[in-house]
Amino acid sequence: MIQREHILQKHLRHWVRDAVSADHVFLSFDSAGKATQNQRARAAARGVAAGTPDTVLHTRGFPPLYAELKAPGGKPSEAQTEMMKRLQIAGCIVEVVRS
16 A cells, blocks of 8 residues: 655655756655554664654755654654654754645
8 A cells, every 4th residue: 555655755866866967865754553562663773763753855955854744733743743853852853745
C-alpha cells in the first residue's frame, strides 16, 4: 500500500529538482509507524531517531532545511516537536508543511 505521505514526498522531490537551481541534495525519510518494538529498537541502534522530519534539503551555503509533512489540521507529535527543537538548536531550519 502506498501512503499519501509517500506520494507527497515524491512530488516535493520533483518540485525541488525543478525549482532549486543550485547544487543540492534532497532526501526523504520513511517512517516505520507499524514497526514492532523490536524493529524500532534495532532502528534506534542504527541511528534512526524518532521524530525525524520527513524531508531535508541540503544546499551549499545554507543550513539544512527540514520539512515535516502534515495533512491539513495535522500537528507534530511530541517526539517530532522535540526533534525539531534539537535540529533548530543545531542550526537547521525546520518547518511544518501542511498539504
